[in-house]
Amino acid sequence: MSQLRQDPTTREWVIIAPGRAVRPHDPPRVERARLPARDPACPFCPGNEERTPPEIMRVGNGSGWRVRVVPNLFPAVSPDGEPRRAADGVFGRMEGVGAHEVIVESPRHDARIDEMAEDEVEDVLGVWRRRYQALEREPWARSVVLFKNFGATAGTSLVHTHSQVVAIPVHGPEDLRRHSVALRYFDDTGRSVYDDLRDAEVRQGERVVAEVGSMVSFAPFASRAPFETWILPARHRSSFARVDDGELADLARALREVLRALREAAGDPDFNIVVTSGPAADRDQPHFTWHVRVLPRLATAAGFELGSGMSINTVAPEDAAARMRESLDRARTAAR
Amino acid sequence: MSQLRQDPTTREWVIIAPGRAVRPHDPPRVERARLPARDPACPFCPGNEERTPPEIMRVGNGSGWRVRVVPNLFPAVSPDGEPRRAADGVFGRMEGVGAHEVIVESPRHDARIDEMAEDEVEDVLGVWRRRYQALEREPWARSVVLFKNFGATAGTSLVHTHSQVVAIPVHGPEDLRRHSVALRYFDDTGRSVYDDLRDAEVRQGERVVAEVGSMVSFAPFASRAPFETWILPARHRSSFARVDDGELADLARALREVLRALREAAGDPDFNIVVTSGPAADRDQPHFTWHVRVLPRLATAAGFELGSGMSINTVAPEDAAARMRESLDRARTAAR
Numbered sequence: 001m002s003q004l005r006q007d008p009t010t011r012e013w014v015i016i017a018p019g020r021a022v023r024p025h026d027p028p029r030v031e032r033a034r035l036p037a038r039d040p041a042c043p044f045c046p047g048n049e050e051r052t053p054p055e056i057m058r059v060g061n062g063s064g065w066r067v068r069v070v071p072n073l074f075p076a077v078s079p080d081g082e083p084r085r086a087a088d089g090v091f092g093r094m095e096g097v098g099a100h101e102v103i104v105e106s107p108r109h110d111a112r113i114d115e116m117a118e119d120e121v122e123d124v125l126g127v128w129r130r131r132y133q134a135l136e137r138e139p140w141a142r143s144v145v146l147f148k149n150f151g152a153t154a155g156t157s158l159v160h161t162h163s164q165v166v167a168i169p170v171h172g173p174e175d176l177r178r179h180s181v182a183l184r185y186f187d188d189t190g191r192s193v194y195d196d197l198r199d200a201e202v203r204q205g206e207r208v209v210a211e212v213g214s215m216v217s218f219a220p221f222a223s224r225a226p227f228e229t230w231i232l233p234a235r236h237r238s239s240f241a242r243v244d245d246g247e248l249a250d251l252a253r254a255l256r257e258v259l260r261a262l263r264e265a266a267g268d269p270d271f272n273i274v275v276t277s278g279p280a281a282d283r284d285q286p287h288f289t290w291h292v293r294v295l296p297r298l299a300t301a302a303g304f305e306l307g308s309g310m311s312i313n314t315v316a317p318e319d320a321a322a323r324m325r326e327s328l329d330r331a332r333t334a335a336r
Numbered sequence: 337m338s339q340l341r342q343d344p345t346t347r348e349w350v351i352i353a354p355g356r357a358v359r360p361h362d363p364p365r366v367e368r369a370r371l372p373a374r375d376p377a378c379p380f381c382p383g384n385e386e387r388t389p390p391e392i393m394r395v396g397n398g399s400g401w402r403v404r405v406v407p408n409l410f411p412a413v414s415p416d417g418e419p420r421r422a423a424d425g426v427f428g429r430m431e432g433v434g435a436h437e438v439i440v441e442s443p444r445h446d447a448r449i450d451e452m453a454e455d456e457v458e459d460v461l462g463v464w465r466r467r468y469q470a471l472e473r474e475p476w477a478r479s480v481v482l483f484k485n486f487g488a489t490a491g492t493s494l495v496h497t498h499s500q501v502v503a504i505p506v507h508g509p510e511d512l513r514r515h516s517v518a519l520r521y522f523d524d525t526g527r528s529v530y531d532d533l534r535d536a537e538v539r540q541g542e543r544v545v546a547e548v549g550s551m552v553s554f555a556p557f558a559s560r561a562p563f564e565t566w567i568l569p570a571r572h573r574s575s576f577a578r579v580d581d582g583e584l585a586d587l588a589r590a591l592r593e594v595l596r597a598l599r600e601a602a603g604d605p606d607f608n609i610v611v612t613s614g615p616a617a618d619r620d621q622p623h624f625t626w627h628v629r630v631l632p633r634l635a636t637a638a639g640f641e642l643g644s645g646m647s648i649n650t651v652a653p654e655d656a657a658a659r660m661r662e663s664l665d666r667a668r669t670a671a672r
Contacts, residue, residue, distance in 0.1 A: 020411070
């Protein structure tokens with residue numbers, strides 16, 4: 001029998017239906033092309049810096065850069081123009097004003113976050129925080145969407161490791177929904193629903209993947225996708241723009257662990273990473289907690305998902321978390 | 337420059353960004369395996385009726401059936417059990433009660449709706465209506481999701497032409513959103529937002545694909561996907577359960593035309609079809625209009641879409657509709 005579960009952060013129901021997959025726990029391993037350490041044709045490789053639009057920032061000096069930020073060559077939105085609304089009856093529109101940046105996460109063509117050194121991942125996350133802070137301050141920005149696509153089914157066209165940040169002049173529907181549920185929950189309880197979810201997951205324990213310093217990772221009770229994993233700070237903090245260096249270092253370790261566990265336990269699937277943050281504000285907002293979601297692409301959204309807005313997940317998060325913990329335990333034993 | 341457009345039926349913004357695709361208007365043609373008229377290994381082919389769970393209904397007699405409805409062999413939800421809620425702090429759940437049925441649309445293994453005869457498509461739509469009516473009456477049913485997946489990237493595992501219907505004991509988030517926007521619009525204006533959108537599309541004309549009897553098809557102003565096409569009744573009617581036979585015949589023709597145009601103009605892409613209906617009610621509800629959406633799978637939802645809930649569409653609906661109209665004109669000229 002399948003089970004319907006409600007995600008307290010969106011109030012949306014998910015169908016957990018392990019019976020629908022023949023071998024739900026054991027996805028086939030994705031075959032990945034072996035990449036060279038440098039590809040002369042890759043616009044993100046050192047030596048090809050002039051093939052990207054003018055650089056926004058870098059970490060490291062000269063040709064020895066470690067992380068680079070450049071505008072997306074095919075931007076969905078761009079900084080020119082005015083986000084003025086125009087309406088013609090039911091048709092509302094505005095110019096595509098915004099920012100669309102690419103964060104090249106390593107000079108190495110064959111780098112992957114789960115294989116990078118801890119300080120290399122910290123460099124990347126430090127850039128995420130800086131670009132988040134900078135874009136959130138743009139007067140027209142209403143949502144800042146920070147994400148990473150890994151693999152073709154997750155929407156990547158370039159294999160050189162990179163993430164992206166998009167700032168837009170409207171609240172994305174996901175932001176609107178999450179913030180409205182979180183505000184309502186705060187008014188009802190005086191707490192952040194994310195903090196309460198994290199504490200309940202830690203208390204139950206069976207869906208926890210790892211606790212790494214000030215970070216907790218778990219496969220949430222109402223996971224929409226097989227092996228979906230969230231990372232939350234153990235102590236409340238509303239905005240990703242305000243994480244401190246200690247948290248950033250712990251997040252780097254936690255993210256690396258989650259991605260390693262996912263690779264081992266779920267057959268190295270394609271995935272997306274999404275960073276979701278509370279609103280820009282001078283002071284911490286008690287109703288929202290920033291968090292990172294790792295969303296593996298092991299299932300295809302079909303007509304049911306498009307029509308209902310609900311997901312069918314064929315792997316119970318309890319099983320996913322157990323498998324991920326086992327991989328981490330095996331790796332720790334092997335390293336001894 | 338890209339443009340942000342607001343869908344009046346969801347109030348969600350979409351980014352229309354033709355500049356992001358190198359050849360946005362001319363997707364590569366999907367290579368499809370040539371299918372035999374009958375496949376002995378196919379559970380949906382005549383002669384293999386015992387390989388499906390016990391039949392729910394059929395059109396036609398004996399071995400000469402034309403359409404068959406059977407329970408899904410791997411159901412996401414099932415009719416046994418009670419949709420009782422249980423809550424443990426932030427964790428809300430209930431048993432996966434519901435119905436999950438498969439509609440085998442033709443005895444022919446190689447049939448496709450765009451190649452079927454008009455009366456064959458009418459038979460299929462008549463079954464959609466009957467199953468919709470039946471499931472909507474289940475006391476536990478809150479949402480009935482009627483859909484079709486065509487092609488692997490749209491989530492099909494079996495190629496024999498079929499659609500599905502799922503009834504669930506909660507309101508899917510898409511239903512909640514669409515109905516709440518439609519109720520608010522009605523309270524503000526006294527009209528259905530779908531009727532107003534259809535009338536505005538017909539008035540502007542450039543996104544209309546075809547007007548077929550009592551049905552209008554168009555690529556909506558704020559299309560989320562390249563070549564997305566909606567079919568609406570020309571006269572208001574809230575529930576798909578209440579379409580009359582004349583409307584059903586026109587819908588069969590309209591759907592066939594849209595799928596033919598899509599095949600020619602967009603390279604025979606994979607697609608989903610979703611039927612969305614107003615609430616079950618004794619009388620027509622003025623705030624909602626049933627409609628059919630054809631959603632081609634020409635793009636991959638990536639981290640931006642998952643994180644923001646917004647879509648980036650690289651084909652302007654004006655261009656998509658013009659291409660689809662041209663294909664239909666060419667086909668009509670060739671048929672003369």
